[in-house]
Amino acid sequence: MMYAQFASVYDELMLDIPYPAYVDLVDIALHGLSGKKILDVACGTGILSVLLAERGADVTGIDLSEEMLAVAVSRANERFPSLKFSQQAMQRLDVSGRYDAAVIPIDSLNYLENELEVTQTFISIHDVLLPGGLLLFDVHSTFKTDELFMESPFTYVSDNISYIWETEEGEEPHSVQSELAFFVREEDGRYSRFDEVHYQRTFPIMKYVELLEQTGFTVERIFADWSDEAPELESERIFFQVRK
Structure with missing residues:
Protein backbone atom coordinates (compact mmCIF):
# COMPACT_ATOMS: atom_id res chain seq x y z
CA MET A 1 0.00 0.00 0.00
CA SER A 141 -17.12 -6.57 13.08
CA THR A 142 -17.38 -9.77 11.08
CA PHE A 143 -20.78 -8.53 9.93
CA LYS A 144 -19.12 -5.51 8.37
CA THR A 145 -16.42 -7.47 6.55
CA ASP A 146 -18.71 -10.31 5.47
CA GLU A 147 -21.84 -8.36 4.60
CA LEU A 148 -21.51 -4.58 4.41
CA PHE A 149 -18.23 -4.43 2.52
CA MET A 150 -19.68 -6.79 -0.05
CA GLU A 151 -22.26 -4.15 -1.00
CA SER A 152 -19.63 -2.21 -2.99
CA PRO A 153 -18.97 -0.24 -5.09
CA PHE A 154 -19.00 2.82 -2.84
CA THR A 155 -18.45 6.37 -4.07
CA TYR A 156 -17.50 9.70 -2.53
CA VAL A 157 -17.59 13.15 -4.10
CA SER A 158 -16.50 16.49 -2.65
CA ASP A 159 -15.21 19.75 -4.11
CA ASN A 160 -11.64 18.47 -4.19
CA ILE A 161 -11.69 14.68 -3.84
CA SER A 162 -13.70 11.87 -5.38
CA TYR A 163 -13.23 8.12 -5.21
CA ILE A 164 -14.65 4.84 -6.41
CA TRP A 165 -14.19 2.04 -3.87
CA GLU A 166 -14.64 -1.58 -4.87
CA THR A 167 -14.24 -4.52 -2.50
CA GLU A 168 -14.01 -8.26 -2.81
CA GLU A 169 -13.79 -11.09 -0.33
CA GLY A 170 -10.26 -11.88 0.79
CA GLU A 171 -8.65 -15.30 0.90
CA GLU A 172 -8.89 -15.61 4.70
CA PRO A 173 -12.13 -15.69 6.72
CA HIS A 174 -13.54 -12.23 7.52
CA SER A 175 -11.06 -10.48 5.25
CA VAL A 176 -11.61 -7.98 2.46
CA GLN A 177 -9.50 -6.47 -0.30
CA SER A 178 -10.42 -2.93 -1.31
CA GLU A 179 -9.38 -1.20 -4.51
CA LEU A 180 -9.83 2.55 -4.49
CA ALA A 181 -9.42 4.98 -7.39
CA PHE A 182 -8.96 8.57 -6.15
CA PHE A 183 -9.43 11.69 -8.25
CA VAL A 184 -7.93 14.83 -6.71
CA ARG A 185 -8.56 18.33 -8.01
CA GLU A 186 -5.35 20.24 -8.70
CA GLU A 187 -4.87 24.01 -8.49
CA ASP A 188 -5.38 24.41 -12.23
CA GLY A 189 -8.75 22.63 -12.01
CA ARG A 190 -7.63 19.40 -13.58
CA TYR A 191 -7.91 16.09 -11.74
CA SER A 192 -5.10 13.66 -11.05
CA ARG A 193 -5.74 10.00 -10.32
CA PHE A 194 -4.02 7.61 -7.97
CA ASP A 195 -5.00 4.11 -6.88
CA GLU A 196 -4.82 2.29 -3.53
CA VAL A 197 -5.20 -1.37 -2.58
CA HIS A 198 -6.03 -2.08 1.07
CA TYR A 199 -6.30 -5.49 2.73
CA GLN A 200 -8.04 -5.82 6.07
CA ARG A 201 -8.95 -8.80 8.21
CA THR A 202 -10.92 -9.13 11.41
CA PHE A 203 -11.77 -11.95 13.83
Missing part, protein backbone atom coordinates in the same frame (compact mmCIF):
# COMPACT_ATOMS: atom_id res chain seq x y z
CA MET A 2 1.47 3.36 -1.02
CA TYR A 3 0.82 6.13 1.49
CA ALA A 4 2.44 9.20 -0.08
CA GLN A 5 -0.67 10.35 -1.92
CA PHE A 6 -3.14 8.72 0.48
CA ALA A 7 -1.74 10.83 3.34
CA SER A 8 -2.70 13.97 1.43
CA VAL A 9 -6.41 13.05 1.37
CA TYR A 10 -6.65 11.10 4.64
CA ASP A 11 -7.90 13.94 6.83
CA GLU A 12 -10.85 14.72 4.58
CA LEU A 13 -11.81 11.04 4.41
CA MET A 14 -11.84 10.90 8.23
CA LEU A 15 -14.14 13.88 8.73
CA ASP A 16 -17.04 11.67 9.86
CA ILE A 17 -14.97 9.93 12.57
CA PRO A 18 -15.87 11.27 16.05
CA TYR A 19 -12.30 11.52 17.34
CA PRO A 20 -13.37 13.61 20.37
CA ALA A 21 -15.48 10.64 21.48
CA TYR A 22 -12.32 8.50 21.45
CA VAL A 23 -10.62 11.06 23.68
CA ASP A 24 -13.58 10.92 26.07
CA LEU A 25 -13.38 7.12 26.23
CA VAL A 26 -9.71 7.26 27.23
CA ASP A 27 -10.32 10.14 29.63
CA ILE A 28 -13.07 8.27 31.48
CA ALA A 29 -11.12 5.01 31.63
CA LEU A 30 -8.04 6.78 33.04
CA HIS A 31 -10.00 9.10 35.36
CA GLY A 32 -8.40 12.09 33.66
CA LEU A 33 -5.78 12.64 30.97
CA SER A 34 -3.59 15.37 32.45
CA GLY A 35 -0.03 14.12 32.80
CA LYS A 36 -0.84 10.61 31.57
CA LYS A 37 1.55 8.96 29.12
CA ILE A 38 -0.34 7.63 26.12
CA LEU A 39 0.88 5.63 23.13
CA ASP A 40 -1.13 6.33 19.97
CA VAL A 41 -0.57 3.21 17.86
CA ALA A 42 -1.07 3.63 14.09
CA CYS A 43 -1.54 7.34 14.71
CA GLY A 44 -1.90 8.25 11.04
CA THR A 45 -1.84 12.02 10.54
CA GLY A 46 -1.94 12.69 14.27
CA ILE A 47 -5.54 13.82 14.65
CA LEU A 48 -6.13 11.81 17.82
CA SER A 49 -2.62 12.48 19.16
CA VAL A 50 -3.19 16.23 19.11
CA LEU A 51 -6.66 15.95 20.67
CA LEU A 52 -5.21 13.87 23.51
CA ALA A 53 -2.43 16.43 23.98
CA GLU A 54 -5.03 19.19 24.16
CA ARG A 55 -6.43 17.44 27.22
CA GLY A 56 -3.04 17.39 28.91
CA ALA A 57 -1.72 13.94 27.95
CA ASP A 58 1.93 13.22 27.14
CA VAL A 59 1.52 11.50 23.78
CA THR A 60 3.81 9.40 21.61
CA GLY A 61 2.51 8.44 18.18
CA ILE A 62 3.81 5.57 16.07
CA ASP A 63 2.88 4.65 12.52
CA LEU A 64 4.31 2.57 9.69
CA SER A 65 3.90 5.36 7.12
CA GLU A 66 6.57 8.03 6.82
CA GLU A 67 4.17 10.20 4.83
CA MET A 68 1.41 9.98 7.46
CA LEU A 69 3.91 10.86 10.17
CA ALA A 70 5.12 13.91 8.21
CA VAL A 71 1.56 15.26 8.29
CA ALA A 72 1.30 14.41 12.00
CA VAL A 73 4.51 16.27 12.84
CA SER A 74 3.35 19.31 10.88
CA ARG A 75 0.00 19.28 12.70
CA ALA A 76 1.58 18.90 16.14
CA ASN A 77 4.34 21.46 15.62
CA GLU A 78 1.82 24.26 15.47
CA ARG A 79 0.83 23.82 19.13
CA PHE A 80 2.53 20.77 20.66
CA PRO A 81 6.15 20.63 19.46
CA SER A 82 6.98 18.24 22.32
CA LEU A 83 4.74 15.55 20.83
CA LYS A 84 6.87 12.59 19.78
CA PHE A 85 6.35 10.55 16.61
CA SER A 86 8.19 7.46 15.42
CA GLN A 87 8.03 5.25 12.33
CA GLN A 88 7.62 1.65 13.40
CA ALA A 89 5.35 -1.38 13.22
CA MET A 90 2.85 -2.04 16.00
CA GLN A 91 3.96 -5.69 16.20
CA ARG A 92 7.52 -4.67 17.14
CA LEU A 93 7.33 -1.58 19.32
CA ASP A 94 10.57 0.15 20.22
CA VAL A 95 9.65 2.96 22.62
CA SER A 96 11.23 4.22 25.81
CA GLY A 97 9.56 4.25 29.20
CA ARG A 98 6.20 2.86 30.27
CA TYR A 99 2.74 4.14 29.41
CA ASP A 100 -0.52 4.62 31.27
CA ALA A 101 -2.49 3.73 28.14
CA ALA A 102 -2.26 2.71 24.51
CA VAL A 103 -4.87 3.18 21.79
CA ILE A 104 -5.17 1.51 18.39
CA PRO A 105 -7.91 3.63 16.82
CA ILE A 106 -10.16 3.39 13.79
CA ASP A 107 -9.77 -0.28 12.80
CA SER A 108 -5.99 0.02 12.36
CA LEU A 109 -5.55 -3.40 13.95
CA ASN A 110 -7.44 -4.87 10.99
CA TYR A 111 -4.48 -4.16 8.72
CA LEU A 112 -2.61 -7.01 10.38
CA GLU A 113 -2.91 -10.05 8.17
CA ASN A 114 -2.98 -12.94 10.62
CA GLU A 115 -3.55 -14.06 14.20
CA LEU A 116 0.17 -14.16 14.94
CA GLU A 117 0.62 -10.47 14.11
CA VAL A 118 -2.34 -9.55 16.31
CA THR A 119 -0.84 -11.55 19.17
CA GLN A 120 2.57 -9.94 18.64
CA THR A 121 0.92 -6.52 18.82
CA PHE A 122 -0.87 -7.33 22.06
CA ILE A 123 2.40 -8.62 23.54
CA SER A 124 4.39 -5.56 22.45
CA ILE A 125 1.80 -3.21 23.94
CA HIS A 126 1.48 -5.24 27.14
CA ASP A 127 5.26 -4.94 27.57
CA VAL A 128 5.25 -1.11 27.44
CA LEU A 129 2.23 -0.51 29.70
CA LEU A 130 2.48 0.22 33.40
CA PRO A 131 0.74 -2.24 35.73
CA GLY A 132 -2.96 -1.49 35.45
CA GLY A 133 -2.34 0.21 32.12
CA LEU A 134 -5.18 0.59 29.62
CA LEU A 135 -5.45 -0.69 26.06
CA LEU A 136 -8.37 0.63 24.03
CA PHE A 137 -8.91 -0.37 20.42
CA ASP A 138 -11.65 -0.95 17.87
CA VAL A 139 -12.03 -3.36 14.96
CA HIS A 140 -14.43 -4.09 12.16
CA PRO A 204 -14.81 -12.91 15.89
CA ILE A 205 -15.11 -11.12 19.21
CA MET A 206 -14.27 -14.19 21.27
CA LYS A 207 -11.07 -14.77 19.29
CA TYR A 208 -9.88 -11.29 20.29
CA VAL A 209 -10.83 -12.07 23.90
CA GLU A 210 -8.84 -15.32 23.73
CA LEU A 211 -5.74 -13.60 22.34
CA LEU A 212 -5.96 -10.76 24.85
CA GLU A 213 -6.29 -13.10 27.81
CA GLN A 214 -3.42 -15.28 26.55
CA THR A 215 -1.30 -12.15 26.45
CA GLY A 216 -2.12 -11.24 30.05
CA PHE A 217 -4.81 -8.62 29.56
CA THR A 218 -8.05 -8.52 31.53
CA VAL A 219 -11.10 -7.55 29.48
CA GLU A 220 -13.09 -4.79 31.21
CA ARG A 221 -15.76 -4.18 28.64
CA ILE A 222 -16.69 -4.71 25.01
CA PHE A 223 -19.05 -2.30 23.29
CA ALA A 224 -20.08 -1.26 19.81
CA ASP A 225 -20.57 1.66 17.45
CA TRP A 226 -19.52 4.53 19.73
CA SER A 227 -22.19 3.64 22.29
CA ASP A 228 -22.10 1.98 25.69
CA GLU A 229 -24.18 -0.90 24.35
CA ALA A 230 -23.04 -4.48 23.94
CA PRO A 231 -22.36 -5.64 20.36
CA GLU A 232 -25.31 -6.98 18.40
CA LEU A 233 -25.53 -9.09 15.26
CA GLU A 234 -25.37 -6.06 12.94
CA SER A 235 -22.94 -3.91 14.91
CA GLU A 236 -20.22 -2.51 12.67
CA ARG A 237 -17.39 -1.34 14.95
CA ILE A 238 -16.41 -3.30 18.04
CA PHE A 239 -14.51 -1.64 20.91
CA PHE A 240 -12.36 -3.41 23.49
CA GLN A 241 -11.30 -1.82 26.78
CA VAL A 242 -8.73 -4.01 28.55
CA ARG A 243 -6.13 -3.71 31.34
CA LYS A 244 -2.67 -5.05 31.99
Whole structure:
Protein backbone atom coordinates (compact mmCIF):
# COMPACT_ATOMS: atom_id res chain seq x y z
CA MET A 1 0.00 0.00 0.00
CA MET A 2 1.47 3.36 -1.02
CA TYR A 3 0.82 6.13 1.49
CA ALA A 4 2.44 9.20 -0.08
CA GLN A 5 -0.67 10.35 -1.92
CA PHE A 6 -3.14 8.72 0.48
CA ALA A 7 -1.74 10.83 3.34
CA SER A 8 -2.70 13.97 1.43
CA VAL A 9 -6.41 13.05 1.37
CA TYR A 10 -6.65 11.10 4.64
CA ASP A 11 -7.90 13.94 6.83
CA GLU A 12 -10.85 14.72 4.58
CA LEU A 13 -11.81 11.04 4.41
CA MET A 14 -11.84 10.90 8.23
CA LEU A 15 -14.14 13.88 8.73
CA ASP A 16 -17.04 11.67 9.86
CA ILE A 17 -14.97 9.93 12.57
CA PRO A 18 -15.87 11.27 16.05
CA TYR A 19 -12.30 11.52 17.34
CA PRO A 20 -13.37 13.61 20.37
CA ALA A 21 -15.48 10.64 21.48
CA TYR A 22 -12.32 8.50 21.45
CA VAL A 23 -10.62 11.06 23.68
CA ASP A 24 -13.58 10.92 26.07
CA LEU A 25 -13.38 7.12 26.23
CA VAL A 26 -9.71 7.26 27.23
CA ASP A 27 -10.32 10.14 29.63
CA ILE A 28 -13.07 8.27 31.48
CA ALA A 29 -11.12 5.01 31.63
CA LEU A 30 -8.04 6.78 33.04
CA HIS A 31 -10.00 9.10 35.36
CA GLY A 32 -8.40 12.09 33.66
CA LEU A 33 -5.78 12.64 30.97
CA SER A 34 -3.59 15.37 32.45
CA GLY A 35 -0.03 14.12 32.80
CA LYS A 36 -0.84 10.61 31.57
CA LYS A 37 1.55 8.96 29.12
CA ILE A 38 -0.34 7.63 26.12
CA LEU A 39 0.88 5.63 23.13
CA ASP A 40 -1.13 6.33 19.97
CA VAL A 41 -0.57 3.21 17.86
CA ALA A 42 -1.07 3.63 14.09
CA CYS A 43 -1.54 7.34 14.71
CA GLY A 44 -1.90 8.25 11.04
CA THR A 45 -1.84 12.02 10.54
CA GLY A 46 -1.94 12.69 14.27
CA ILE A 47 -5.54 13.82 14.65
CA LEU A 48 -6.13 11.81 17.82
CA SER A 49 -2.62 12.48 19.16
CA VAL A 50 -3.19 16.23 19.11
CA LEU A 51 -6.66 15.95 20.67
CA LEU A 52 -5.21 13.87 23.51
CA ALA A 53 -2.43 16.43 23.98
CA GLU A 54 -5.03 19.19 24.16
CA ARG A 55 -6.43 17.44 27.22
CA GLY A 56 -3.04 17.39 28.91
CA ALA A 57 -1.72 13.94 27.95
CA ASP A 58 1.93 13.22 27.14
CA VAL A 59 1.52 11.50 23.78
CA THR A 60 3.81 9.40 21.61
CA GLY A 61 2.51 8.44 18.18
CA ILE A 62 3.81 5.57 16.07
CA ASP A 63 2.88 4.65 12.52
CA LEU A 64 4.31 2.57 9.69
CA SER A 65 3.90 5.36 7.12
CA GLU A 66 6.57 8.03 6.82
CA GLU A 67 4.17 10.20 4.83
CA MET A 68 1.41 9.98 7.46
CA LEU A 69 3.91 10.86 10.17
CA ALA A 70 5.12 13.91 8.21
CA VAL A 71 1.56 15.26 8.29
CA ALA A 72 1.30 14.41 12.00
CA VAL A 73 4.51 16.27 12.84
CA SER A 74 3.35 19.31 10.88
CA ARG A 75 0.00 19.28 12.70
CA ALA A 76 1.58 18.90 16.14
CA ASN A 77 4.34 21.46 15.62
CA GLU A 78 1.82 24.26 15.47
CA ARG A 79 0.83 23.82 19.13
CA PHE A 80 2.53 20.77 20.66
CA PRO A 81 6.15 20.63 19.46
CA SER A 82 6.98 18.24 22.32
CA LEU A 83 4.74 15.55 20.83
CA LYS A 84 6.87 12.59 19.78
CA PHE A 85 6.35 10.55 16.61
CA SER A 86 8.19 7.46 15.42
CA GLN A 87 8.03 5.25 12.33
CA GLN A 88 7.62 1.65 13.40
CA ALA A 89 5.35 -1.38 13.22
CA MET A 90 2.85 -2.04 16.00
CA GLN A 91 3.96 -5.69 16.20
CA ARG A 92 7.52 -4.67 17.14
CA LEU A 93 7.33 -1.58 19.32
CA ASP A 94 10.57 0.15 20.22
CA VAL A 95 9.65 2.96 22.62
CA SER A 96 11.23 4.22 25.81
CA GLY A 97 9.56 4.25 29.20
CA ARG A 98 6.20 2.86 30.27
CA TYR A 99 2.74 4.14 29.41
CA ASP A 100 -0.52 4.62 31.27
CA ALA A 101 -2.49 3.73 28.14
CA ALA A 102 -2.26 2.71 24.51
CA VAL A 103 -4.87 3.18 21.79
CA ILE A 104 -5.17 1.51 18.39
CA PRO A 105 -7.91 3.63 16.82
CA ILE A 106 -10.16 3.39 13.79
CA ASP A 107 -9.77 -0.28 12.80
CA SER A 108 -5.99 0.02 12.36
CA LEU A 109 -5.55 -3.40 13.95
CA ASN A 110 -7.44 -4.87 10.99
CA TYR A 111 -4.48 -4.16 8.72
CA LEU A 112 -2.61 -7.01 10.38
CA GLU A 113 -2.91 -10.05 8.17
CA ASN A 114 -2.98 -12.94 10.62
CA GLU A 115 -3.55 -14.06 14.20
CA LEU A 116 0.17 -14.16 14.94
CA GLU A 117 0.62 -10.47 14.11
CA VAL A 118 -2.34 -9.55 16.31
CA THR A 119 -0.84 -11.55 19.17
CA GLN A 120 2.57 -9.94 18.64
CA THR A 121 0.92 -6.52 18.82
CA PHE A 122 -0.87 -7.33 22.06
CA ILE A 123 2.40 -8.62 23.54
CA SER A 124 4.39 -5.56 22.45
CA ILE A 125 1.80 -3.21 23.94
CA HIS A 126 1.48 -5.24 27.14
CA ASP A 127 5.26 -4.94 27.57
CA VAL A 128 5.25 -1.11 27.44
CA LEU A 129 2.23 -0.51 29.70
CA LEU A 130 2.48 0.22 33.40
CA PRO A 131 0.74 -2.24 35.73
CA GLY A 132 -2.96 -1.49 35.45
CA GLY A 133 -2.34 0.21 32.12
CA LEU A 134 -5.18 0.59 29.62
CA LEU A 135 -5.45 -0.69 26.06
CA LEU A 136 -8.37 0.63 24.03
CA PHE A 137 -8.91 -0.37 20.42
CA ASP A 138 -11.65 -0.95 17.87
CA VAL A 139 -12.03 -3.36 14.96
CA HIS A 140 -14.43 -4.09 12.16
CA SER A 141 -17.12 -6.57 13.08
CA THR A 142 -17.38 -9.77 11.08
CA PHE A 143 -20.78 -8.53 9.93
CA LYS A 144 -19.12 -5.51 8.37
CA THR A 145 -16.42 -7.47 6.55
CA ASP A 146 -18.71 -10.31 5.47
CA GLU A 147 -21.84 -8.36 4.60
CA LEU A 148 -21.51 -4.58 4.41
CA PHE A 149 -18.23 -4.43 2.52
CA MET A 150 -19.68 -6.79 -0.05
CA GLU A 151 -22.26 -4.15 -1.00
CA SER A 152 -19.63 -2.21 -2.99
CA PRO A 153 -18.97 -0.24 -5.09
CA PHE A 154 -19.00 2.82 -2.84
CA THR A 155 -18.45 6.37 -4.07
CA TYR A 156 -17.50 9.70 -2.53
CA VAL A 157 -17.59 13.15 -4.10
CA SER A 158 -16.50 16.49 -2.65
CA ASP A 159 -15.21 19.75 -4.11
CA ASN A 160 -11.64 18.47 -4.19
CA ILE A 161 -11.69 14.68 -3.84
CA SER A 162 -13.70 11.87 -5.38
CA TYR A 163 -13.23 8.12 -5.21
CA ILE A 164 -14.65 4.84 -6.41
CA TRP A 165 -14.19 2.04 -3.87
CA GLU A 166 -14.64 -1.58 -4.87
CA THR A 167 -14.24 -4.52 -2.50
CA GLU A 168 -14.01 -8.26 -2.81
CA GLU A 169 -13.79 -11.09 -0.33
CA GLY A 170 -10.26 -11.88 0.79
CA GLU A 171 -8.65 -15.30 0.90
CA GLU A 172 -8.89 -15.61 4.70
CA PRO A 173 -12.13 -15.69 6.72
CA HIS A 174 -13.54 -12.23 7.52
CA SER A 175 -11.06 -10.48 5.25
CA VAL A 176 -11.61 -7.98 2.46
CA GLN A 177 -9.50 -6.47 -0.30
CA SER A 178 -10.42 -2.93 -1.31
CA GLU A 179 -9.38 -1.20 -4.51
CA LEU A 180 -9.83 2.55 -4.49
CA ALA A 181 -9.42 4.98 -7.39
CA PHE A 182 -8.96 8.57 -6.15
CA PHE A 183 -9.43 11.69 -8.25
CA VAL A 184 -7.93 14.83 -6.71
CA ARG A 185 -8.56 18.33 -8.01
CA GLU A 186 -5.35 20.24 -8.70
CA GLU A 187 -4.87 24.01 -8.49
CA ASP A 188 -5.38 24.41 -12.23
CA GLY A 189 -8.75 22.63 -12.01
CA ARG A 190 -7.63 19.40 -13.58
CA TYR A 191 -7.91 16.09 -11.74
CA SER A 192 -5.10 13.66 -11.05
CA ARG A 193 -5.74 10.00 -10.32
CA PHE A 194 -4.02 7.61 -7.97
CA ASP A 195 -5.00 4.11 -6.88
CA GLU A 196 -4.82 2.29 -3.53
CA VAL A 197 -5.20 -1.37 -2.58
CA HIS A 198 -6.03 -2.08 1.07
CA TYR A 199 -6.30 -5.49 2.73
CA GLN A 200 -8.04 -5.82 6.07
CA ARG A 201 -8.95 -8.80 8.21
CA THR A 202 -10.92 -9.13 11.41
CA PHE A 203 -11.77 -11.95 13.83
CA PRO A 204 -14.81 -12.91 15.89
CA ILE A 205 -15.11 -11.12 19.21
CA MET A 206 -14.27 -14.19 21.27
CA LYS A 207 -11.07 -14.77 19.29
CA TYR A 208 -9.88 -11.29 20.29
CA VAL A 209 -10.83 -12.07 23.90
CA GLU A 210 -8.84 -15.32 23.73
CA LEU A 211 -5.74 -13.60 22.34
CA LEU A 212 -5.96 -10.76 24.85
CA GLU A 213 -6.29 -13.10 27.81
CA GLN A 214 -3.42 -15.28 26.55
CA THR A 215 -1.30 -12.15 26.45
CA GLY A 216 -2.12 -11.24 30.05
CA PHE A 217 -4.81 -8.62 29.56
CA THR A 218 -8.05 -8.52 31.53
CA VAL A 219 -11.10 -7.55 29.48
CA GLU A 220 -13.09 -4.79 31.21
CA ARG A 221 -15.76 -4.18 28.64
CA ILE A 222 -16.69 -4.71 25.01
CA PHE A 223 -19.05 -2.30 23.29
CA ALA A 224 -20.08 -1.26 19.81
CA ASP A 225 -20.57 1.66 17.45
CA TRP A 226 -19.52 4.53 19.73
CA SER A 227 -22.19 3.64 22.29
CA ASP A 228 -22.10 1.98 25.69
CA GLU A 229 -24.18 -0.90 24.35
CA ALA A 230 -23.04 -4.48 23.94
CA PRO A 231 -22.36 -5.64 20.36
CA GLU A 232 -25.31 -6.98 18.40
CA LEU A 233 -25.53 -9.09 15.26
CA GLU A 234 -25.37 -6.06 12.94
CA SER A 235 -22.94 -3.91 14.91
CA GLU A 236 -20.22 -2.51 12.67
CA ARG A 237 -17.39 -1.34 14.95
CA ILE A 238 -16.41 -3.30 18.04
CA PHE A 239 -14.51 -1.64 20.91
CA PHE A 240 -12.36 -3.41 23.49
CA GLN A 241 -11.30 -1.82 26.78
CA VAL A 242 -8.73 -4.01 28.55
CA ARG A 243 -6.13 -3.71 31.34
CA LYS A 244 -2.67 -5.05 31.99
